[in-house]
Amino acid sequence: MKKNKATQWAMAVLCLAAGIQSCKPKNAGSAVSSDAAQRAYVAPGKYDEFYNFVSGGFSGQMSVYGLPSGRLLRVIPVFSQDPQEGYGYSEETKDMLTTSHGFVPWDDLHHIEASQTNGELDGRWTFANGNNTPRLARIDLKTFKTAEILEIPNSAGNHSSPFITENTEYVIAGTRFSVPLDNSNGDVPINTYKKNFKGTLSFIKVDPADGNMTIAFQIKTPGVDFDLSHAGKGPSHGWFFFSCYNSEQANTLLEVNASQRDKDYIMAVNWKKVEEYIKQGKGKKEAVRYAHNKYSDVTHSTTSTIETSVTTIDVKDLADAVYMIPCPKSPHGCDVDPSGEYIVGSGKLAALIPVFSYTKMLKAIQDKTFDGDYEGIPVIKYEAALYGEVKKPGLGPLHTEFDGKGNAYTTFFISSEVVKWSIKDLKVLDRIPTYYSPGHLSIPGGDSRKPFGKYMVAYNKITKDRFLPTGPELAQSAQLFDISGDKMQLILDFPTIGEPHYAQSIPAGIISKNSQKIFNIDQNKSKYVTMGQNAAKVERQGNQVHVYMTAIRSHLAPDNIEGIRMGDEVYFHVTNLEQDWDVPHGFAVKGANNAELLIMPGETQTLKWVPTKVGISPFYCTDFCSALHQEMQGYARVSPAGSNVPLTFSIGTNNGPGINPVAGGDSAKGGGAPKAKR
Amino acid sequence: MKKSIVFAAIAYSFFLYACGGAADKTSANESPKEETSSSSGSANATDNPSYDPERGTGKFTTVDIPVKLDAAMAANGEKVFDVKCSSCHKITDEKLVGPGWKGVTKRHKPEWILNFITNPDEMIDKDPKAQAMLEICMVRMPNQNLTDVDARALYEFMRKNDDVK
Numbered sequence: 137m138k139k140n141k142a143t144q145w146a147m148a149v150l151c152l153a154a155g156i157q158s159c160k161p162k163n164a165g166s167a168v169s170s171d172a173a174q175r176a177y178v179a180p181g182k183y184d185e186f187y188n189f190v191s192g193g194f195s196g197q198m199s200v201y202g203l204p205s206g207r208l209l210r211v212i213p214v215f216s217q218d219p220q221e222g223y224g225y226s227e228e229t230k231d232m233l234t235t236s237h238g239f240v241p242w243d244d245l246h247h248i249e250a251s252q253t254n255g256e257l258d259g260r261w262t263f264a265n266g267n268n269t270p271r272l273a274r275i276d277l278k279t280f281k282t283a284e285i286l287e288i289p290n291s292a293g294n295h296s297s298p299f300i301t302e303n304t305e306y307v308i309a310g311t312r313f314s315v316p317l318d319n320s321n322g323d324v325p326i327n328t329y330k331k332n333f334k335g336t337l338s339f340i341k342v343d344p345a346d347g348n349m350t351i352a353f354q355i356k357t358p359g360v361d362f363d364l365s366h367a368g369k370g371p372s373h374g375w376f377f378f379s380c381y382n383s384e385q386a387n388t389l390l391e392v393n394a395s396q397r398d399k400d401y402i403m404a405v406n407w408k409k410v411e412e413y414i415k416q417g418k419g420k421k422e423a424v425r426y427a428h429n430k431y432s433d434v435t436h437s438t439t440s441t442i443e444t445s446v447t448t449i450d451v452k453d454l455a456d457a458v459y460m461i462p463c464p465k466s467p468h469g470c471d472v473d474p475s476g477e478y479i480v481g482s483g484k485l486a487a488l489i490p491v492f493s494y495t496k497m498l499k500a501i502q503d504k505t506f507d508g509d510y511e512g513i514p515v516i517k518y519e520a521a522l523y524g525e526v527k528k529p530g531l532g533p534l535h536t537e538f539d540g541k542g543n544a545y546t547t548f549f550i551s552s553e554v555v556k557w558s559i560k561d562l563k564v565l566d567r568i569p570t571y572y573s574p575g576h577l578s579i580p581g582g583d584s585r586k587p588f589g590k591y592m593v594a595y596n597k598i599t600k601d602r603f604l605p606t607g608p609e610l611a612q613s614a615q616l617f618d619i620s621g622d623k624m625q626l627i628l629d630f631p632t633i634g635e636p637h638y639a640q641s642i643p644a645g646i647i648s649k650n651s652q653k654i655f656n657i658d659q660n661k662s663k664y665v666t667m668g669q670n671a672a673k674v675e676r677q678g679n680q681v682h683v684y685m686t687a688i689r690s691h692l693a694p695d696n697i698e699g700i701r702m703g704d705e706v707y708f709h710v711t712n713l714e715q716d717w718d719v720p721h722g723f724a725v726k727g728a729n730n731a732e733l734l735i736m737p738g739e740t741q742t743l744k745w746v747p748t749k750v751g752i753s754p755f756y757c758t759d760f761c762s763a764l765h766q767e768m769q770g771y772a773r774v775s776p777a778g779s780n781v782p783l784t785f786s787i788g789t790n791n792g793p794g795i796n797p798v799a800g801g802d803s804a805k806g807g808g809a810p811k812a813k814r
Numbered sequence: 815m816k817k818s819i820v821f822a823a824i825a826y827s828f829f830l831y832a833c834g835g836a837a838d839k840t841s842a843n844e845s846p847k848e849e850t851s852s853s854s855g856s857a858n859a860t861d862n863p864s865y866d867p868e869r870g871t872g873k874f875t876t877v878d879i880p881v882k883l884d885a886a887m888a889a890n891g892e893k894v895f896d897v898k899c900s901s902c903h904k905i906t907d908e909k910l911v912g913p914g915w916k917g918v919t920k921r922h923k924p925e926w927i928l929n930f931i932t933n934p935d936e937m938i939d940k941d942p943k944a945q946a947m948l949e950i951c952m953v954r955m956p957n958q959n960l961t962d963v964d965a966r967a968l969y970e971f972m973r974k975n976d977d978v979k
Contacts, residue, residue, distance in 0.1 A: 654959060656959075657897055657898070658897070667896065667897050668896035668897040668898070668900055668901070669900050669901040670896050670900055671896075686901060688901040688902065688956070689902075689911075689953055689954075689956055690911075690953065691901070691911070693901065713897065713898065713901055714956055714958070715898065715956070715957065715958040715959035715960075716956045716957040716958065716959065719956065762953055762954070763952055763953065764952070764953060788910075
């Protein structure tokens, strides 16, 4: 009863708050509809309609939720080490986090983009950008594992990324921070920004067969901050649009100094034309260093290569391919509608939304309706490219997605709301408050040619009182809206990990049918695979001890290991012999200075352990696997350096030879080495 | 406090008013496959007179086994045994995690064995002999995702182990 009162009181406060703000016609009444719970409810044992891939921001990971339930289905480690499954800790996965700076076990994962074919979601991969040490990741949606991480040279702050062209020909990486480029002298005064700092836009080719990423070319631009971007589609396929701010080229106090001009720009790049220039040999090979890491589901290991060359082309050499469109007030979102005709710019400090027309832009280019140039790049006259402005939509538009029914939905950070408006007549149709201050929003397929306009999720930057207080830090909040009717209706709040920036939602059926259940043990080509318990063994190579171990419900083999000496490095190569869905085994050893392993059925993973104490160190399976999971354990004996305890290993030999009291089992007889088991 | 409740009630009714009409409910949720698919609708085979405990449940209805051993097939079966079975089964009559294999082809019909090793979860859920074995071993035999060819080869290896020439 008390709770009910509290809820009503909270609602009343809500209404009051909405009332106070109602100098604008806020539709406060629809904040929570009466049947909201029913519409977000997915009964136990039932599946969600959509997978929702959400960036984990400063957690460095990507989370996967079900929509409409908001249930957390998975957290996929991408740019950060994950002790839960040993990602970035195991010998096989740690090289995924190798960069030209060495091992960088964290990044800031900002945006998610799903692969497309013909402008429609195809459910093959998602891409994610690392904003700090510039990187780009590809996640395989068959395994929900990070398959590839490519470092981006000549870049700092890979923010304008990882947006794609409509057949996933390219994935994009645009610099947030302009910097002196890698092979120029970077030891310069910071206040020489205008002279020495450059931006780059990297076009990364994606192999349609296996997804392999290679940097096709980088366009060098004047020093500005690139923020977001989206490719043209349909008729505008062949173009890419990048929002940029700090056209003032400030190098300090950007909060003030990069907000001086009335308009910044959207940079329009005709990438098909750039491709031609590159083909004509107008690009330049430059010496740089960047890491390219690929994970194989066959060898169950990472190949990390340091690449040493990249092709660049200066924007000055790209006449007829790059133009600037003025866009009010530090644009963030740069979004292209499903038809490919309309480009929506969202100025963070603006009180209107400009909508540009692709057709008008082409005509302006043809007629040379320019308004001077920006560092040599022709600036199209604002009105000549403008389709129209959404007037008084709210304060601080950030990002727009589309429902495929002619409507656009824009988040407003400053006025904390989502506004639905009609693309055709630019009229505001509905507005709904969010709690609080949304950044991005996501509609399933909402940036593709074929949106599924049933749900919209707003990812809020501020949580405050939406959930039970948990000290100074709170989970971030996502809010799910039903957008199937004329009015947007809030149906669910759910907390998210890290900071959700962008997200993508994909109809469940496109992905679930391809989801892999096991790795086929017969195709395991790991260098350290143990093909059956008979093959389990322990080998010494100098001060390295290699344990070839198998795991199956419910024992590890071998489970008694002796002859390890202080100063040794022990490598546990654990092969999970299971071939059944959802039966991973874990592996941990006392005192290991890293994490556990979590080994999928048919997989081999390696934990490195450098013993620090003489004595007996237990190891065990960490992931509950059967009624006898708690029995899935073993011992490693560590002797002093120089000890002459011989290297031996066994399973099933109990209490030494000859004194085996185990009931029902002379099974241990002749145990010794696992080889002797028959 | 009373005041606030009245206000809350008014506010709440405003909510109801503003949100009225939208009563359509989500029904498009895709359902997962039923976990147990019993054609008879019975959960337990013992209740079902049509259940053949000699054959078990699975895709193998009748298997023709020649009198003579196919040595090449048995050799392939041994390879599969090494990787997928030997962790838990000995080829003697000793029980390890699961029962020893010696004599297994004499204890069960080939159909039962092939169904059990390719369809262990359903068999353990339904088959009286499999359930009796579970009570002894206390570990559900894992599904090792055997192909039909692998399963048949394993059976041939079991025959070889049972001295079929």
